[in-house]
Amino acid sequence: MVNYKELGLVNTKEMFAKALKGGYAVPAFNFNNLEQLQAIVTAAATEKSPVILQVSKGARNYANGTILRYLGMAAVEYAKELGWEKPQIVLHLDHGDSFELCKDCIDNGFSSVMIDGSHLPYEENVALTKKVCDYAHKFDVTVEGELGVLAGVEDEVSADHHTYTNPEEVVDFATRTGCDSLAISIGTSHGAYKFTPEQCTRDPKTGKLVPPPLAFDVLEGVMKKFEKQGGFPIVLHGSSSVPEEYVEMCNTYGGKLPNAIGIPESELTKASKSAVCKINIDSDSRLAFTGAVRKHFAEHPDHFDPRQYCGDARKEMIKMYTHKIVNVLGSKGKAE
Numbered sequence: 001m002v003n004y005k006e007l008g009l010v011n012t013k014e015m016f017a018k019a020l021k022g023g024y025a026v027p028a029f030n031f032n033n034l035e036q037l038q039a040i041v042t043a044a045a046t047e048k049s050p051v052i053l054q055v056s057k058g059a060r061n062y063a064n065g066t067i068l069r070y071l072g073m074a075a076v077e078y079a080k081e082l083g084w085e086k087p088q089i090v091l092h093l094d095h096g097d098s099f100e101l102c103k104d105c106i107d108n109g110f111s112s113v114m115i116d117g118s119h120l121p122y123e124e125n126v127a128l129t130k131k132v133c134d135y136a137h138k139f140d141v142t143v144e145g146e147l148g149v150l151a152g153v154e155d156e157v158s159a160d161h162h163t164y165t166n167p168e169e170v171v172d173f174a175t176r177t178g179c180d181s182l183a184i185s186i187g188t189s190h191g192a193y194k195f196t197p198e199q200c201t202r203d204p205k206t207g208k209l210v211p212p213p214l215a216f217d218v219l220e221g222v223m224k225k226f227e228k229q230g231g232f233p234i235v236l237h238g239s240s241s242v243p244e245e246y247v248e249m250c251n252t253y254g255g256k257l258p259n260a261i262g263i264p265e266s267e268l269t270k271a272s273k274s275a276v277c278k279i280n281i282d283s284d285s286r287l288a289f290t291g292a293v294r295k296h297f298a299e300h301p302d303h304f305d306p307r308q309y310c311g312d313a314r315k316e317m318i319k320m321y322t323h324k325i326v327n328v329l330g331s332k333g334k335a336e
């Protein structure tokens with residue numbers, strides 16, 4: 001049993017309370033390899049931004065849970081080396097699908113877990129989430145629950161259609177489960193193809209696809225319900241913006257990502273200023289990595305040292321993470 005506090009990690013409690021008051025969101029970046037972790041920590045440490053390192057079940061299967069855990073632990077020491085005296089870093093399980101998986105993470109140094117019972121009937125979701133909360137809270141680990149279903153594909157999580165969160169359920173759910181934050185569905189979705197061209201309109205000037213707006217009325221409905229208790233930390237999943245420059249970089253150098261489309265950054269900035277305290281970004285890192293590697297291979301067909309092309313990928317990801325922190329979520333300087 002390793003408690004996260006021994007590792008210098010923090011849970012989300014204070015972090016979200018500050019974000020809720022301060023009108024910004026904490027970035028939650030998924031990682032499954034060394035370069036992603038280095039890039040996330042470098043960006044967060046340089047900008048003094050609180051940050052959530054997320055590990056999905058798919059990432060555990062790919063990289064091995066033990067290895068990822070130690071990478072998460074290394075993040076704190078690396079951040080200090082970079083001059084961040086009091087790193088505000090959370091190690092979080094993304095989309096935990098069972099009590100056992102959540103318990104395993106809690107017992108092994110995670111400071112936060114998500115239990116995703118959103119596909120279950122309401123009462124079963126409540127029971128499962130409460131069970132995880134009861135265990136997690138014994139060790140001061142924070143828990144994210146989810147109500148509503150997101151469309152799209154992310155590792156093992158997939159759904160054809162989204163079902164918006166019902167604001168009538170949120171207070172009952174949060175009260176009965178004891179969860180510390182709540183992921184809701186307002187039209188964001190997993191993956192790099194968040195909308196089909198049919199769901200979008202075309203900008204008559206540029207011919208580019210314009211995605212439908214997020215359901216801010218649902219978010220407002222949820223926030224209203226929590227007003228009496230002084231607000232509640234809300235989480236948005238599937239919030240990559242699928243930057244055009246990376247899609248183009250991939251496609252220019254041999255890739256094939258037609259009609260990849262994400263959430264406009266202006267919508268995420270708007271959400272950050274509300275009760276949304278955590279915004280999940282995964283696909284953008286994949287795209288930056290892949291774009292940079294494709295470009296490197298095209299320009300240097302003679303290279304075969306992974307440090308050469310992974311080094312380029314890392315540089316590109318640092319740029320992307322920094323941009324999110326500084327220009328999109330407003331979390332720069334919030335963890336001095």
Ligand SMILES: [Zn+2]
Pocket residue numbers: 095154190237238280
């Ligand atoms: Zn998700």
